[in-house]
Amino acid sequence: MTPAPEASDAQPAMPAHGGHDAADPRRWKLLALAALGVVYGDIGTSPLYSIRECFHGPHALAVTEGNVLGVLSLIFWALTLVISVKYLVFILRADNQGEGGILALMALLAPAGRGMATRTWVVVLGLFGAAFLYADGMITPAISVLSAVEGLRLAAPTVFQTWLVELIAVAILLGLFRLQARGTARVGAMFGPFMLCWFLLLAVLGVAHIAALPSVLKAINPVYAFQFFMENDWEGFLILGTVFLVVTGGEALYADIGHFGILPIRASWFGVVFPALLLNYFGQGSLLLRDPSSAVHPLFEMAPDWALYPMIAVATLAAVMASQAVITGSFSLTLQAIQLGYCPRLRIDHTSSDQKGQIYIPAVNRSLMIASIALVLGFQSSSNLAAAYGIAITITMVVTTLLFYVLVHHFWKWPTWLAVLFAGFFLGIDLAFFGANLMKVFHGGWFPLAIAAAIYVLMSTWQDGRRLLAERLRASMLSTELFVADLLTNPPIRVPGVAVFMSGNPMGTPLALRQNVAHNHVLHDRSIILGVQTAEAPHVDPDHRLETEEIGEGFYRATLRYGFMEEPNVPRDLRQMDNVGDHIDLGTVSYYLGRETLLATPHSGMYMWRESLFSFLSRNAQPATLFFHLPADRVVEIGAQVEL
Structure with a gap:
């Protein structure tokens, strides 16, 4: 049995604060430090390759004052408008009871959508956005680690050949993905202080080079960005696809608010990350204007000769941590997808006993690891990977803007002109980046x-x-009341104890119950027909977790509700039942599950290949016994064939 999403009439409300994280100042400061290591690793290592890809390679710009100042102006305004304003000020307010990410936003909007058409479009957009986030989760570790390790070729080009650089990158990725089982809390505790040092290093290097040419700061003026486009025409537009590399990782800020909260993420950005990135980018620009040959690897060229190897080592560690944002975001995204009914059940390990949302999903971790290593071996250089990077996130950002428009216009009740102006402005930026990345x-x-x-x-x-x-199951399902009435005419043998029959539709008679009576002619004294539903909210009030109803003749109907960030535990939560007579002894309860063998048929429904795919996914999903924490020695499974 698979949990079914629960419809809700609740209207998304505008959050009045930044979540739970403002209550304890010491706690949110520690979370802000941890967020540096988990949330900002991706965007924090963009200086490794962003400006380099603009001025080095087959499609590089000439290193002229106009081009350098133009690119710096684009970088400044991209970070300011897309990250600081769009995400940090607005998008982070669209949390679903403290949880963020594209699926959390979709779940917030879909049940309250006006009509099936609106709901369908919201779901389709949400799924597309989520799919592209997974693609980003594969590319980010590969390009971050590879771009850092490539610094070794700058130090000793004859020693560190391409194959050796690839081998080192693969070894580092293997270590990173093995580390994930330790959990977000431990990883953040280790990575946070180091990333703080990384951002301070970026800032110090940037200040040192800005001091050598302070006039580079005039690129803050957006006029230089406009002049850049006028002078470079079509080539200037295409360079937006490379400039976009400075904001990749922005979606991770939104996806990871369930791990750390809104206030710590904002504090980390405005207090540390944003100023450090700007100082370093402008420092790289200053270096390029003074020494155009440094475009080969400007970040490493910023360091003194004696500090090159230490700089490469620090950058490599930072690149490892850069991958953490998208990896933990992928874990959160998968949990949401499972609970909302968009992904088969997978094994989920909760890695923190006191911080909700900190999880590890082995299957997702393995998939990301294999894909990242394959990308390193297939593309062989960070410049080649840069061509594949960005397009996935641009599409996700477009989707986020569209969904946010639905939220502010229809549910937060912004005036139409303001909602359209907001969405139009940021959608224009997103589509410009998307168009430039299409060329890749x-x-x-x-x-x-x-x-x-x-x-x-x-x-x-x-x-x-x-x-x-x-x-299909509903079409052949008999109402429980009719089933009970039929039992009175031909009563089976009743035996002592409690039986729980799991059902996707507690209003009907589960197949396992009907088959048990038909073949064994036996019933327990008390039979509970139990449905498990997933609310389109991250958490459900424990007082509203369980609803029960007595049907008669020893039959009861029960419904357990969980949020999409909660882990179902049926035996634990059934303890709340107090209308079944004697107290339920969990050690003697028998659980009956229906196991359907799905047969793909040409009947109306889905294409045959999709039915076969669904059947394959069902066979390989985590067993319901594990997913619902049922005691394996108390479970009885009764099978049946179902034609799709």
């Missing part, structure tokens, strides 16, 4: 598009398959 499709951008398309097919097939399966 034939140079590696096809990879994230292909991965995202495959993940979207999997998620939408699982969603449609569950709906189709529920319809």
Whole structure:
């Protein structure tokens, strides 16, 4: 049995504060430090490759004063408008009871959508955005680690050949993904202080080079960005695809608010990350204007000769931590997808006993690890990977802006003109970046598009398959009241004890119950028909977790509700039942589950290949016994074939 999403009429409300994290100043400061290591690793290592890709390689710009100041102006305003304003000020307010990310926003909007058409579009956009985030989760570790390790070729080009650099990068990625099992809390505790040192190092290097040419700061004036476009025409527009590299990681800020809270993430950005990045980018610009040959690797060229190897080592560690943001974001995204019914059940390990949302999903970790290593070996250099990087996140950012417009216009009740102005302004920026990145499709951008398309097919097939399966079961389902009335005419043998029959629809008679009576002619004294539903909210009030109803003749109907960031535990929560006579002895309860063997047929529903795919996913999903924490020695599974 799979948990079914629960419809809700609740209207998304404008949050009045930054969540739970403002209550304890010491706690949010510690969380802000940890957030540096988990949330800001991706965007924090963009100086390794962003400006370099603008002025080095086959499509590089000439290192002229106009081009350098123009690119710096674009970087400044991209970080300011996209990250500081759009995400940190506005998007982070669109939390779903403290949880963020594209699926959390989708869940916030979908149940309150006006009509099926609105809900359908919200779901489709949300799934597309989520699919592209997974693609980004594969590319970010590869490009971050590879770009840092490539500094070794600058130090000793004859020793560190391409194959050796790739081997070192692969070894580092293997270590990173093995580390994930320790959990976000421990990883953040280790990474946070180091990333603070990394950002301070970026700032110090930037200040030193800005001091050598203070006039570089005039690039803050947006006039230089406009002049850049006028002078470079089409080539200037295409360079936006490279400038976009400075804001990749922005979506991770939103996805990880469930791990750390809104206030710590904002404090880390405005207090440390934003100023450090700006100082370093302007420092790199100053270096380029004074020494155009430094475009080969400007960040490493900023360091004194004696500090090159230490700088490479520090940058490599920072690159490892850069991957942490998208990895933990992928874990959160997967948990939400499972609970909302867009992903098969997977094994989920909760790595913190006191901080909700800190999880580890082995299957996702393995998939990201294999894909990242394959990218390193396949693309071989960070410049080649840069062509594949960015397009996935631009699409996710477009989706986020569209969904945020639905939120502010329809639910927060912003005036139409203000909502349209807001969405139009930021959508214009997002679409400009998207258009520039489209040119990368034939140079590696096809990879994230292909991965995202495959993940979207999997998620939408699982969603449609569950709906189709529920319809097939509902068509042959008998109401519990009629079933009980029929038992009175031919009563089976009653035995002492409690039996729990799991059902996706507690209003009907589960197949396992009907099969048990038909073949064994036995019933327990008390039979509970139990449904488990997932609310389209991250958490459910424990007082409203369980609803029960007595049907008669020893039958009871019960519904357990969980949020999409909560882990179902049926035995624990059934303890709340107090209307079944004697206290339930969990050690003697028998749990009956229906195990459906799905047969793909040409009947109306889905295409045959999608039905076969859904059947394959169902067979390989985590067993319901583990997912619902049922005692394995108390479970009885009764099978049946269902034609889709």
